[in-house]
Amino acid sequence: xxxxxxxxxxxxxxxxxxxxxxxxxxxxxxxxxxxxxxxxxxxxxxxxxxxxxxxxxxxxxxxxxxxxxxxxxxxxxxxxxxxxxxxxxxxxxxxxxxxxxxxxxxxxxxxxxxxxxxxxxxxxxxxxxxxxxxxxxxxxxxxxxxxxxxxxxxxxxxxxxxxxxxxxxxxxxxxxxxxxxxxxxxxxxxxxxxxxxxxxxxxxxxxxxxxxxxxxxxxxxxxxxxxxxxxxxxxxxxxxxxxxxxxxxxxxxxxxxxxxxxxxxxxxxx
Amino acid sequence: xxxxxxxxxxxxxxxxxxxxxxxxxxxxxxxxxxxxxxxxxxxxxxxxxxxxxxxxxxxxxxxxxxxxxxxxxxxxxxxxxxxxxxxxxxxxxxxxxxxxxxxxxxxxxxxxxxxxxxxxxxxxxxxxxxxxxxxxxxxxxxxxxxxxxxxxxxxxxxxxxxxxxxxxxxxxxxxxxxxxxxxxxxxxxxxxxxxxxxxxxxxxxxxxxxxxxxxxxxxxxxxxxxxxxxxxxxxxxxxxxxxxxxxxxxxxxxxxxxxxx
Ligand SMILES: Nc1ncnc2c1ncn2[C@@H]1O[C@H](COP(=O)(O)OP(=O)(O)OP(=O)(O)O)[C@@H](O)[C@H]1O
Ligand SMILES: [Mg+2]
Numbered sequence: 468x469x470x471x472x473x474x475x476x477x478x479x480x481x482x483x484x485x486x487x488x489x490x491x492x493x494x495x496x497x498x499x500x501x502x503x504x505x506x507x508x509x510x511x512x513x514x515x516x517x518x519x520x521x522x523x524x525x526x527x528x529x530x531x532x533x534x535x536x537x538x539x540x541x542x543x544x545x546x547x548x549x550x551x552x553x554x555x556x557x558x559x560x561x562x563x564x565x566x567x568x569x570x571x572x573x574x575x576x577x578x579x580x581x582x583x584x585x586x587x588x589x590x591x592x593x594x595x596x597x598x599x600x601x602x603x604x605x606x607x608x609x610x611x612x613x614x615x616x617x618x619x620x621x622x623x624x625x626x627x628x629x630x631x632x633x634x635x636x637x638x639x640x641x642x643x644x645x646x647x648x649x650x651x652x653x654x655x656x657x658x659x660x661x662x663x664x665x666x667x668x669x670x671x672x673x674x675x676x677x678x679x680x681x682x683x684x685x686x687x688x689x690x691x692x693x694x695x696x697x698x699x700x701x702x703x704x705x706x707x708x709x710x711x712x713x714x715x716x717x718x719x720x721x722x723x724x725x726x727x728x729x730x731x732x733x734x735x736x737x
Numbered sequence: 738x739x740x741x742x743x744x745x746x747x748x749x750x751x752x753x754x755x756x757x758x759x760x761x762x763x764x765x766x767x768x769x770x771x772x773x774x775x776x777x778x779x780x781x782x783x784x785x786x787x788x789x790x791x792x793x794x795x796x797x798x799x800x801x802x803x804x805x806x807x808x809x810x811x812x813x814x815x816x817x818x819x820x821x822x823x824x825x826x827x828x829x830x831x832x833x834x835x836x837x838x839x840x841x842x843x844x845x846x847x848x849x850x851x852x853x854x855x856x857x858x859x860x861x862x863x864x865x866x867x868x869x870x871x872x873x874x875x876x877x878x879x880x881x882x883x884x885x886x887x888x889x890x891x892x893x894x895x896x897x898x899x900x901x902x903x904x905x906x907x908x909x910x911x912x913x914x915x916x917x918x919x920x921x922x923x924x925x926x927x928x929x930x931x932x933x934x935x936x937x938x939x940x941x942x943x944x945x946x947x948x949x950x951x952x953x954x955x956x957x958x959x960x961x962x963x964x965x966x967x968x969x970x971x972x973x974x975x976x977x978x979x980x981x982x983x984x985x986x987x988x989x990x991x992x993x994x995x996x997x998x
Contacts, residue, residue, distance in 0.1 A: 500832060615851050622842055626828050632792050633846035634816030680833045680878040
Protein backbone atom coordinates (compact mmCIF):
# COMPACT_ATOMS: atom_id res chain seq x y z
CA UNK A 468 0.00 0.00 0.00
CA UNK A 469 2.71 2.44 0.94
CA UNK A 470 4.32 1.65 -2.39
CA UNK A 471 1.18 2.62 -4.21
CA UNK A 472 0.90 5.95 -2.45
CA UNK A 473 4.42 6.74 -3.54
CA UNK A 474 3.15 7.11 -7.09
CA UNK A 475 2.02 10.60 -7.99
CA UNK A 476 -1.09 9.43 -9.73
CA UNK A 477 -2.14 7.44 -6.69
CA UNK A 478 -1.65 10.42 -4.39
CA UNK A 479 -3.84 12.54 -6.62
CA UNK A 480 -6.42 9.80 -6.93
CA UNK A 481 -6.48 9.32 -3.16
CA UNK A 482 -6.90 13.01 -2.43
CA UNK A 483 -9.64 13.32 -5.06
CA UNK A 484 -11.40 10.25 -3.65
CA UNK A 485 -11.33 11.58 -0.08
CA UNK A 486 -12.65 15.01 -1.04
CA UNK A 487 -15.29 13.77 -3.45
CA UNK A 488 -16.42 10.92 -1.24
CA UNK A 489 -16.78 13.40 1.61
CA UNK A 490 -18.69 16.21 -0.11
CA UNK A 491 -21.00 13.85 -2.00
CA UNK A 492 -21.89 12.14 1.25
CA UNK A 493 -22.51 15.40 3.11
CA UNK A 494 -24.80 16.80 0.41
CA UNK A 495 -26.33 13.33 0.17
CA UNK A 496 -27.98 13.64 3.58
CA UNK A 497 -30.02 16.64 2.42
CA UNK A 498 -30.66 14.94 -0.93
CA UNK A 499 -31.94 11.71 0.58
CA UNK A 500 -34.09 13.42 3.20
CA UNK A 501 -35.65 15.79 0.68
CA UNK A 502 -36.16 12.95 -1.84
CA UNK A 503 -33.95 14.51 -4.51
CA UNK A 504 -32.01 11.35 -5.37
CA UNK A 505 -33.58 11.10 -8.81
CA UNK A 506 -32.73 14.73 -9.56
CA UNK A 507 -29.15 13.79 -8.72
CA UNK A 508 -29.23 11.00 -11.29
CA UNK A 509 -30.79 13.40 -13.80
CA UNK A 510 -28.09 16.00 -13.26
CA UNK A 511 -25.41 13.35 -13.64
CA UNK A 512 -26.76 12.23 -16.97
CA UNK A 513 -27.19 15.81 -18.12
CA UNK A 514 -23.46 16.24 -17.63
CA UNK A 515 -22.97 13.95 -20.63
CA UNK A 516 -24.60 16.63 -22.75
CA UNK A 517 -22.41 19.24 -21.07
CA UNK A 518 -19.21 17.30 -21.68
CA UNK A 519 -20.12 16.76 -25.33
CA UNK A 520 -20.91 20.45 -25.80
CA UNK A 521 -17.61 21.36 -24.18
CA UNK A 522 -15.73 18.96 -26.43
CA UNK A 523 -17.52 20.25 -29.52
CA UNK A 524 -16.77 23.87 -28.62
CA UNK A 525 -13.20 23.04 -27.76
CA UNK A 526 -13.49 24.29 -24.16
CA UNK A 527 -12.79 22.40 -20.92
CA UNK A 528 -15.43 19.65 -20.90
CA UNK A 529 -15.75 19.64 -17.11
CA UNK A 530 -16.21 23.40 -17.01
CA UNK A 531 -18.83 23.12 -19.72
CA UNK A 532 -20.52 20.31 -17.81
CA UNK A 533 -20.66 22.42 -14.63
CA UNK A 534 -22.37 25.30 -16.41
CA UNK A 535 -24.69 22.97 -18.27
CA UNK A 536 -25.62 20.96 -15.17
CA UNK A 537 -26.30 24.08 -13.13
CA UNK A 538 -28.70 25.23 -15.85
CA UNK A 539 -30.35 21.81 -16.00
CA UNK A 540 -30.67 21.62 -12.21
CA UNK A 541 -32.35 25.03 -12.08
CA UNK A 542 -34.56 24.11 -15.01
CA UNK A 543 -35.71 20.95 -13.25
CA UNK A 544 -36.39 22.90 -10.06
CA UNK A 545 -38.14 25.68 -11.93
CA UNK A 546 -40.35 23.47 -14.06
CA UNK A 547 -41.42 21.36 -11.12
CA UNK A 548 -42.19 24.43 -8.98
CA UNK A 549 -43.87 26.62 -11.57
CA UNK A 550 -45.53 24.36 -14.07
CA UNK A 551 -46.94 21.83 -11.65
CA UNK A 552 -45.03 19.03 -13.38
CA UNK A 553 -43.91 16.58 -10.73
CA UNK A 554 -40.20 16.63 -9.96
CA UNK A 555 -39.59 13.09 -11.14
CA UNK A 556 -41.43 13.75 -14.39
CA UNK A 557 -39.31 16.85 -15.00
CA UNK A 558 -36.19 14.80 -14.33
CA UNK A 559 -37.41 12.03 -16.63
CA UNK A 560 -37.69 14.55 -19.44
CA UNK A 561 -34.41 16.43 -18.87
CA UNK A 562 -32.54 13.19 -18.26
CA UNK A 563 -33.35 11.83 -21.71
CA UNK A 564 -33.18 15.10 -23.62
CA UNK A 565 -29.73 16.04 -22.36
CA UNK A 566 -28.41 12.51 -22.93
CA UNK A 567 -29.84 12.57 -26.44
CA UNK A 568 -28.18 15.92 -27.01
CA UNK A 569 -24.85 14.46 -25.91
CA UNK A 570 -25.22 11.39 -28.10
CA UNK A 571 -26.15 13.58 -31.03
CA UNK A 572 -23.14 15.87 -30.62
CA UNK A 573 -20.76 12.97 -30.08
CA UNK A 574 -22.11 11.35 -33.25
CA UNK A 575 -21.34 14.50 -35.19
CA UNK A 576 -17.77 14.60 -33.93
CA UNK A 577 -15.08 12.09 -34.75
CA UNK A 578 -12.47 10.52 -32.54
CA UNK A 579 -14.00 11.57 -29.22
CA UNK A 580 -15.60 8.28 -28.29
CA UNK A 581 -12.73 6.92 -26.25
CA UNK A 582 -12.37 10.05 -24.19
CA UNK A 583 -16.08 10.17 -23.44
CA UNK A 584 -15.91 6.65 -22.06
CA UNK A 585 -13.87 7.99 -19.17
CA UNK A 586 -16.71 10.37 -18.37
CA UNK A 587 -19.27 7.60 -18.52
CA UNK A 588 -17.41 5.23 -16.24
CA UNK A 589 -14.86 7.39 -14.48
CA UNK A 590 -11.07 7.31 -14.46
CA UNK A 591 -9.82 8.36 -11.09
CA UNK A 592 -6.37 7.00 -11.85
CA UNK A 593 -5.98 9.61 -14.58
CA UNK A 594 -6.84 12.56 -12.34
CA UNK A 595 -4.62 15.45 -13.38
CA UNK A 596 -3.34 18.28 -11.22
CA UNK A 597 -5.89 20.48 -12.92
CA UNK A 598 -8.70 18.06 -11.99
CA UNK A 599 -7.42 17.97 -8.47
CA UNK A 600 -7.37 21.73 -8.22
CA UNK A 601 -10.95 21.89 -9.34
CA UNK A 602 -11.92 19.17 -6.87
CA UNK A 603 -10.25 21.03 -4.01
CA UNK A 604 -12.01 24.27 -4.95
CA UNK A 605 -15.42 22.64 -5.25
CA UNK A 606 -14.95 20.81 -1.95
CA UNK A 607 -13.97 24.06 -0.25
CA UNK A 608 -16.98 25.91 -1.68
CA UNK A 609 -19.35 23.13 -0.63
CA UNK A 610 -17.83 22.90 2.85
CA UNK A 611 -18.25 26.64 3.36
CA UNK A 612 -21.83 26.66 2.03
CA UNK A 613 -22.84 23.75 4.25
CA UNK A 614 -21.17 25.35 7.26
CA UNK A 615 -22.99 28.64 6.68
CA UNK A 616 -26.41 27.35 5.60
CA UNK A 617 -26.45 24.12 7.62
CA UNK A 618 -29.50 24.95 9.71
CA UNK A 619 -31.41 26.75 6.96
CA UNK A 620 -31.02 23.86 4.53
CA UNK A 621 -32.09 21.53 7.32
CA UNK A 622 -35.19 23.64 7.90
CA UNK A 623 -36.29 23.76 4.25
CA UNK A 624 -35.68 20.05 3.88
CA UNK A 625 -37.57 19.16 7.04
CA UNK A 626 -40.56 21.49 6.84
CA UNK A 627 -40.65 23.80 3.81
CA UNK A 628 -44.00 25.33 4.71
CA UNK A 629 -42.89 26.28 8.21
CA UNK A 630 -39.70 27.68 6.68
CA UNK A 631 -41.73 29.94 4.38
CA UNK A 632 -43.86 31.06 7.31
CA UNK A 633 -40.68 31.82 9.25
CA UNK A 634 -39.63 34.13 6.44
CA UNK A 635 -36.74 32.07 5.09
CA UNK A 636 -35.94 32.48 1.38
CA UNK A 637 -37.03 28.92 0.80
CA UNK A 638 -36.92 29.00 -2.98
CA UNK A 639 -33.43 30.49 -3.05
CA UNK A 640 -32.20 27.91 -0.58
CA UNK A 641 -33.75 25.15 -2.68
CA UNK A 642 -31.91 26.42 -5.75
CA UNK A 643 -28.76 26.65 -3.65
CA UNK A 644 -29.17 22.99 -2.76
CA UNK A 645 -29.72 22.06 -6.41
CA UNK A 646 -26.64 24.08 -7.38
CA UNK A 647 -24.53 22.35 -4.75
CA UNK A 648 -25.75 19.01 -6.08
CA UNK A 649 -24.79 19.99 -9.62
CA UNK A 650 -21.32 21.12 -8.56
CA UNK A 651 -20.64 18.03 -6.50
CA UNK A 652 -21.96 15.61 -9.08
CA UNK A 653 -19.99 17.02 -12.00
CA UNK A 654 -16.84 16.97 -9.90
CA UNK A 655 -17.48 13.41 -8.81
CA UNK A 656 -17.86 12.18 -12.37
CA UNK A 657 -14.07 11.90 -12.55
CA UNK A 658 -14.16 9.25 -9.84
CA UNK A 659 -17.00 6.92 -10.73
CA UNK A 660 -18.42 8.29 -13.96
CA UNK A 661 -21.82 9.58 -14.99
CA UNK A 662 -23.54 6.26 -14.68
CA UNK A 663 -22.52 5.56 -11.09
CA UNK A 664 -22.15 9.01 -9.58
CA UNK A 665 -25.52 9.28 -7.88
CA UNK A 666 -24.51 6.28 -5.78
CA UNK A 667 -21.80 8.40 -4.12
CA UNK A 668 -24.46 10.90 -3.12
CA UNK A 669 -27.24 8.56 -2.09
CA UNK A 670 -25.72 5.42 -0.58
CA UNK A 671 -23.56 6.84 2.26
CA UNK A 672 -26.43 9.04 3.41
CA UNK A 673 -28.91 6.17 3.21
CA UNK A 674 -26.54 3.99 5.23
CA UNK A 675 -25.93 6.72 7.82
CA UNK A 676 -29.66 7.22 8.27
CA UNK A 677 -29.93 3.55 9.23
CA UNK A 678 -27.54 4.21 12.08
CA UNK A 679 -28.77 7.36 13.77
CA UNK A 680 -31.84 9.50 14.33
CA UNK A 681 -29.88 12.71 14.69
CA UNK A 682 -29.30 14.88 11.67
CA UNK A 683 -25.84 16.07 12.67
CA UNK A 684 -24.69 12.55 13.47
CA UNK A 685 -26.14 11.29 10.20
CA UNK A 686 -24.08 13.88 8.35
CA UNK A 687 -20.88 12.87 10.13
CA UNK A 688 -21.56 9.17 9.65
CA UNK A 689 -22.38 9.72 5.99
CA UNK A 690 -19.13 11.62 5.42
CA UNK A 691 -17.16 8.91 7.23
CA UNK A 692 -18.77 6.16 5.14
CA UNK A 693 -18.27 8.13 1.91
CA UNK A 694 -14.61 8.90 2.54
CA UNK A 695 -13.65 5.46 3.79
CA UNK A 696 -15.48 3.66 0.97
CA UNK A 697 -13.71 5.78 -1.61
CA UNK A 698 -10.28 5.20 -0.08
CA UNK A 699 -10.72 1.49 0.54
CA UNK A 700 -12.40 1.00 -2.83
CA UNK A 701 -9.56 2.75 -4.59
CA UNK A 702 -6.91 0.55 -3.01
CA UNK A 703 -8.98 -2.59 -3.47
CA UNK A 704 -9.48 -1.80 -7.13
CA UNK A 705 -5.78 -1.21 -7.62
CA UNK A 706 -4.96 -4.44 -5.86
CA UNK A 707 -7.58 -6.52 -7.70
CA UNK A 708 -7.06 -4.76 -11.00
CA UNK A 709 -10.73 -3.78 -11.37
CA UNK A 710 -12.49 -0.50 -12.10
CA UNK A 711 -12.14 1.86 -9.11
CA UNK A 712 -15.58 3.42 -9.72
CA UNK A 713 -17.32 0.07 -9.64
CA UNK A 714 -15.31 -1.07 -6.61
CA UNK A 715 -16.24 2.08 -4.67
CA UNK A 716 -19.94 1.84 -5.48
CA UNK A 717 -20.10 -1.86 -4.65
CA UNK A 718 -18.28 -1.26 -1.40
CA UNK A 719 -20.73 1.49 -0.44
CA UNK A 720 -23.61 -0.82 -1.31
CA UNK A 721 -22.11 -3.47 0.96
CA UNK A 722 -21.83 -0.93 3.78
CA UNK A 723 -25.46 -0.01 3.23
CA UNK A 724 -26.42 -3.68 3.35
CA UNK A 725 -24.67 -4.09 6.68
CA UNK A 726 -26.15 -0.93 8.21
CA UNK A 727 -29.63 -1.91 7.04
CA UNK A 728 -29.17 -5.36 8.57
CA UNK A 729 -28.00 -4.11 11.96
CA UNK A 730 -29.97 -0.85 11.81
CA UNK A 731 -30.53 0.41 15.37
CA UNK A 732 -33.01 2.91 13.91
CA UNK A 733 -35.21 0.21 12.47
CA UNK A 734 -34.89 -1.92 15.59
CA UNK A 735 -35.95 0.92 17.85
CA UNK A 736 -38.91 1.59 15.57
CA UNK A 737 -40.24 -1.95 15.97
CA UNK B 738 -44.78 46.29 20.51
CA UNK B 739 -46.90 46.08 17.40
CA UNK B 740 -45.98 48.41 14.61
CA UNK B 741 -48.55 51.14 14.29
CA UNK B 742 -52.04 51.26 15.69
CA UNK B 743 -54.98 49.64 13.95
CA UNK B 744 -55.92 45.99 13.77
CA UNK B 745 -53.24 43.30 13.85
CA UNK B 746 -54.94 41.43 11.02
CA UNK B 747 -57.14 43.13 8.48
CA UNK B 748 -58.75 41.62 5.41
CA UNK B 749 -60.58 43.92 3.00
CA UNK B 750 -62.75 42.41 0.30
CA UNK B 751 -60.49 39.38 0.06
CA UNK B 752 -61.42 36.86 -2.60
CA UNK B 753 -59.39 33.70 -3.12
CA UNK B 754 -59.56 31.21 -5.95
CA UNK B 755 -57.99 27.78 -5.87
CA UNK B 756 -57.90 25.74 -9.06
CA UNK B 757 -60.29 28.28 -10.59
CA UNK B 758 -62.92 27.90 -7.87
CA UNK B 759 -63.80 30.72 -5.49
CA UNK B 760 -63.06 29.35 -2.01
CA UNK B 761 -63.16 32.65 -0.13
CA UNK B 762 -65.61 35.28 -1.28
CA UNK B 763 -65.29 38.95 -0.37
CA UNK B 764 -64.07 38.47 3.18
CA UNK B 765 -63.87 41.49 5.46
CA UNK B 766 -62.38 40.72 8.81
CA UNK B 767 -60.39 42.67 11.28
CA UNK B 768 -58.83 41.30 14.41
CA UNK B 769 -57.47 43.71 16.98
CA UNK B 770 -54.50 43.40 19.23
CA UNK B 771 -55.10 40.94 22.07
CA UNK B 772 -58.26 39.62 20.48
CA UNK B 773 -58.88 35.92 20.83
CA UNK B 774 -60.88 34.93 17.76
CA UNK B 775 -62.22 31.51 16.80
CA UNK B 776 -63.00 30.65 13.20
CA UNK B 777 -65.64 27.98 12.78
CA UNK B 778 -67.23 26.47 9.73
CA UNK B 779 -67.85 23.15 8.01
CA UNK B 780 -65.20 21.12 6.17
CA UNK B 781 -64.04 22.85 3.01
CA UNK B 782 -65.31 26.21 4.27
CA UNK B 783 -61.97 27.87 3.60
CA UNK B 784 -60.73 28.18 7.19
CA UNK B 785 -57.26 26.86 6.45
CA UNK B 786 -57.14 28.96 3.30
CA UNK B 787 -57.98 32.04 5.34
CA UNK B 788 -55.06 31.40 7.68
CA UNK B 789 -52.77 30.81 4.71
CA UNK B 790 -53.85 34.12 3.22
CA UNK B 791 -52.93 35.84 6.49
CA UNK B 792 -49.56 34.05 6.44
CA UNK B 793 -48.87 35.01 2.84
CA UNK B 794 -48.80 31.35 1.75
CA UNK B 795 -51.81 31.88 -0.51
CA UNK B 796 -52.15 35.01 -2.62
CA UNK B 797 -55.70 36.40 -2.87
CA UNK B 798 -57.17 37.05 -6.29
CA UNK B 799 -58.40 40.42 -5.16
CA UNK B 800 -58.67 42.44 -1.98
CA UNK B 801 -56.14 43.58 0.56
CA UNK B 802 -54.51 41.70 3.42
CA UNK B 803 -52.68 43.59 6.15
CA UNK B 804 -50.80 41.96 9.01
CA UNK B 805 -49.23 44.40 11.48
CA UNK B 806 -50.27 46.99 8.89
CA UNK B 807 -48.31 45.42 6.04
CA UNK B 808 -48.98 42.90 3.30
CA UNK B 809 -47.81 39.49 4.61
CA UNK B 810 -45.05 39.14 2.02
CA UNK B 811 -43.49 42.42 3.04
CA UNK B 812 -43.21 41.55 6.71
CA UNK B 813 -39.57 40.49 6.52
CA UNK B 814 -38.10 40.07 9.99
CA UNK B 815 -41.54 40.70 11.51
CA UNK B 816 -42.48 37.18 10.39
CA UNK B 817 -40.84 36.01 13.59
CA UNK B 818 -43.73 37.68 15.43
CA UNK B 819 -46.17 35.18 13.92
CA UNK B 820 -46.60 31.71 15.33
CA UNK B 821 -48.41 29.12 13.21
CA UNK B 822 -49.63 25.63 13.95
CA UNK B 823 -50.68 23.95 10.69
CA UNK B 824 -53.67 21.61 10.52
CA UNK B 825 -51.62 18.83 9.01
CA UNK B 826 -47.91 18.99 8.88
CA UNK B 827 -46.36 17.54 5.75
CA UNK B 828 -43.21 16.46 7.54
CA UNK B 829 -41.58 13.08 7.05
CA UNK B 830 -41.94 11.18 10.32
CA UNK B 831 -38.72 9.28 9.66
CA UNK B 832 -36.79 12.53 9.60
CA UNK B 833 -33.80 12.29 11.95
CA UNK B 834 -34.68 15.13 14.25
CA UNK B 835 -35.55 15.35 17.92
CA UNK B 836 -38.42 17.12 19.62
CA UNK B 837 -36.03 19.73 20.99
CA UNK B 838 -34.46 20.41 17.59
CA UNK B 839 -37.91 20.77 16.03
CA UNK B 840 -38.93 23.37 18.56
CA UNK B 841 -35.56 25.11 18.22
CA UNK B 842 -36.30 25.54 14.51
CA UNK B 843 -39.02 27.96 15.51
CA UNK B 844 -36.26 30.37 16.55
CA UNK B 845 -34.74 30.35 13.06
CA UNK B 846 -37.37 32.89 12.03
CA UNK B 847 -35.76 35.61 14.11
CA UNK B 848 -32.18 34.39 13.64
CA UNK B 849 -32.05 34.93 9.92
CA UNK B 850 -30.22 32.93 7.28
CA UNK B 851 -26.71 31.82 8.12
CA UNK B 852 -26.84 32.65 11.85
CA UNK B 853 -26.45 30.01 14.56
CA UNK B 854 -28.85 29.61 17.49
CA UNK B 855 -27.41 30.97 20.73
CA UNK B 856 -27.98 30.03 24.33
CA UNK B 857 -31.01 32.35 24.54
CA UNK B 858 -32.60 30.39 21.69
CA UNK B 859 -31.90 27.08 23.39
CA UNK B 860 -33.47 28.45 26.56
CA UNK B 861 -36.52 29.64 24.64
CA UNK B 862 -36.94 26.18 23.14
CA UNK B 863 -36.64 24.56 26.54
CA UNK B 864 -39.15 27.00 28.02
CA UNK B 865 -41.63 26.29 25.22
CA UNK B 866 -41.35 22.56 25.89
CA UNK B 867 -41.97 23.17 29.59
CA UNK B 868 -45.02 25.27 28.81
CA UNK B 869 -46.59 22.42 26.85
CA UNK B 870 -45.55 19.87 29.46
CA UNK B 871 -43.36 17.86 27.10
CA UNK B 872 -39.93 18.67 28.50
CA UNK B 873 -39.30 14.99 29.15
CA UNK B 874 -39.79 14.23 25.44
CA UNK B 875 -37.04 16.66 24.37
CA UNK B 876 -34.63 14.03 23.09
CA UNK B 877 -37.18 11.78 21.43
CA UNK B 878 -37.16 11.56 17.64
CA UNK B 879 -40.18 13.34 16.19
CA UNK B 880 -41.43 10.13 14.60
CA UNK B 881 -41.62 8.34 17.96
CA UNK B 882 -44.44 10.38 19.40
CA UNK B 883 -48.15 9.90 19.58
CA UNK B 884 -50.20 12.21 17.38
CA UNK B 885 -51.25 14.31 20.34
CA UNK B 886 -47.70 14.62 21.65
CA UNK B 887 -46.52 15.66 18.19
CA UNK B 888 -49.22 18.30 18.01
CA UNK B 889 -47.94 19.72 21.28
CA UNK B 890 -44.47 19.90 19.77
CA UNK B 891 -45.79 22.02 16.90
CA UNK B 892 -47.64 24.25 19.35
CA UNK B 893 -44.42 24.65 21.32
CA UNK B 894 -42.60 25.55 18.10
CA UNK B 895 -45.20 28.22 17.34
CA UNK B 896 -44.75 29.72 20.81
CA UNK B 897 -40.97 29.67 20.94
CA UNK B 898 -40.47 33.21 19.62
CA UNK B 899 -43.05 34.71 21.98
CA UNK B 900 -45.16 35.68 18.97
CA UNK B 901 -47.51 38.64 18.90
CA UNK B 902 -49.88 36.86 16.56
CA UNK B 903 -50.75 33.19 16.89
CA UNK B 904 -52.56 31.33 14.11
CA UNK B 905 -53.72 27.85 15.05
CA UNK B 906 -55.45 25.47 12.66
CA UNK B 907 -57.38 22.89 14.68
CA UNK B 908 -54.42 22.59 17.04
CA UNK B 909 -56.10 20.27 19.51
CA UNK B 910 -56.96 17.52 17.05
CA UNK B 911 -55.78 14.36 18.73
CA UNK B 912 -54.88 16.11 21.96
CA UNK B 913 -56.61 14.73 25.04
CA UNK B 914 -59.31 16.66 26.93
CA UNK B 915 -57.17 17.57 29.92
CA UNK B 916 -54.37 18.93 27.78
CA UNK B 917 -56.89 20.69 25.51
CA UNK B 918 -58.41 22.54 28.45
CA UNK B 919 -54.95 23.43 29.69
CA UNK B 920 -54.03 24.57 26.23
CA UNK B 921 -57.03 26.89 25.84
CA UNK B 922 -56.26 28.29 29.26
CA UNK B 923 -52.72 28.93 28.06
CA UNK B 924 -54.04 30.69 24.95
CA UNK B 925 -56.30 32.77 27.17
CA UNK B 926 -53.30 33.74 29.30
CA UNK B 927 -51.32 34.64 26.19
CA UNK B 928 -54.21 36.79 25.08
CA UNK B 929 -54.21 38.54 28.46
CA UNK B 930 -50.56 39.45 27.89
CA UNK B 931 -51.48 41.19 24.65
CA UNK B 932 -51.06 38.42 22.09
CA UNK B 933 -53.56 38.19 19.26
CA UNK B 934 -54.87 34.67 18.76
CA UNK B 935 -56.79 33.29 15.78
CA UNK B 936 -57.92 29.74 16.28
CA UNK B 937 -59.64 27.47 13.78
CA UNK B 938 -61.75 24.93 15.58
CA UNK B 939 -64.68 22.62 15.10
CA UNK B 940 -65.04 22.51 18.82
CA UNK B 941 -67.11 25.68 19.17
CA UNK B 942 -68.78 24.43 22.31
CA UNK B 943 -65.48 24.28 24.11
CA UNK B 944 -63.75 27.33 22.65
CA UNK B 945 -66.78 29.58 23.19
CA UNK B 946 -65.96 29.96 26.86
CA UNK B 947 -62.40 31.08 26.11
CA UNK B 948 -62.59 33.30 23.03
CA UNK B 949 -63.66 36.93 22.58
CA UNK B 950 -65.19 36.49 19.16
CA UNK B 951 -66.34 33.85 16.73
CA UNK B 952 -66.09 34.16 12.97
CA UNK B 953 -68.50 31.91 11.11
CA UNK B 954 -67.03 31.08 7.74
CA UNK B 955 -68.33 29.14 4.79
CA UNK B 956 -66.80 30.60 1.66
CA UNK B 957 -68.01 33.98 2.85
CA UNK B 958 -68.04 35.33 6.36
CA UNK B 959 -71.48 34.84 7.88
CA UNK B 960 -70.82 36.53 11.18
CA UNK B 961 -68.05 37.83 13.35
CA UNK B 962 -69.39 38.45 16.81
CA UNK B 963 -69.17 37.56 20.49
CA UNK B 964 -69.59 33.86 21.18
CA UNK B 965 -72.87 34.34 23.04
CA UNK B 966 -74.28 36.25 20.09
CA UNK B 967 -73.72 33.45 17.63
CA UNK B 968 -76.95 31.78 18.68
CA UNK B 969 -78.91 34.94 17.92
CA UNK B 970 -77.80 35.06 14.34
CA UNK B 971 -79.05 33.08 11.44
CA UNK B 972 -75.39 32.60 10.69
CA UNK B 973 -74.98 29.07 11.91
CA UNK B 974 -78.06 27.87 10.15
CA UNK B 975 -77.10 29.60 6.95
CA UNK B 976 -73.56 28.40 7.25
CA UNK B 977 -74.12 24.75 8.02
CA UNK B 978 -77.17 24.60 5.79
CA UNK B 979 -79.20 22.91 8.48
CA UNK B 980 -80.72 23.61 11.86
CA UNK B 981 -78.16 24.19 14.50
CA UNK B 982 -79.01 24.59 18.14
CA UNK B 983 -76.68 26.44 20.43
CA UNK B 984 -77.01 25.23 23.97
CA UNK B 985 -75.50 26.12 27.28
CA UNK B 986 -74.50 23.22 29.48
CA UNK B 987 -73.18 24.77 32.63
CA UNK B 988 -70.42 27.08 31.56
CA UNK B 989 -69.60 25.85 28.12
CA UNK B 990 -72.10 26.57 25.37
CA UNK B 991 -72.56 23.81 22.81
CA UNK B 992 -73.66 23.66 19.26
CA UNK B 993 -75.85 20.77 18.28
CA UNK B 994 -76.29 20.14 14.62
CA UNK B 995 -79.54 18.43 13.77
CA UNK B 996 -79.59 15.69 11.21
CA UNK B 997 -80.89 16.51 7.75
CA UNK B 998 -83.88 14.54 6.62
N1 LIG C 1 -54.17 23.23 -2.59
C1 LIG C 1 -55.43 23.37 -3.03
N2 LIG C 1 -55.70 23.41 -4.34
C2 LIG C 1 -56.95 23.57 -4.78
N3 LIG C 1 -58.01 23.69 -3.99
C3 LIG C 1 -57.82 23.66 -2.68
C4 LIG C 1 -56.52 23.50 -2.12
N4 LIG C 1 -56.63 23.51 -0.79
C5 LIG C 1 -57.92 23.65 -0.52
N5 LIG C 1 -58.64 23.74 -1.64
C6 LIG C 1 -60.09 23.94 -1.73
O1 LIG C 1 -60.40 25.12 -1.02
C7 LIG C 1 -61.58 24.94 -0.25
C8 LIG C 1 -61.31 25.34 1.17
O2 LIG C 1 -60.34 24.48 1.72
P1 LIG C 1 -59.79 24.66 3.18
O3 LIG C 1 -58.70 23.71 3.37
O4 LIG C 1 -59.49 26.10 3.41
O5 LIG C 1 -61.05 24.24 4.06
P2 LIG C 1 -61.20 24.13 5.65
O6 LIG C 1 -62.27 25.06 6.04
O7 LIG C 1 -59.88 24.30 6.30
O8 LIG C 1 -61.73 22.65 5.82
P3 LIG C 1 -61.43 21.56 6.98
O9 LIG C 1 -62.40 21.80 8.09
O10 LIG C 1 -61.72 20.27 6.32
O11 LIG C 1 -60.01 21.69 7.39
C9 LIG C 1 -61.99 23.48 -0.40
O12 LIG C 1 -63.14 23.45 -1.21
C10 LIG C 1 -60.84 22.81 -1.06
O13 LIG C 1 -61.30 21.89 -2.01
MG1 LIG D 1 -58.66 23.17 7.37
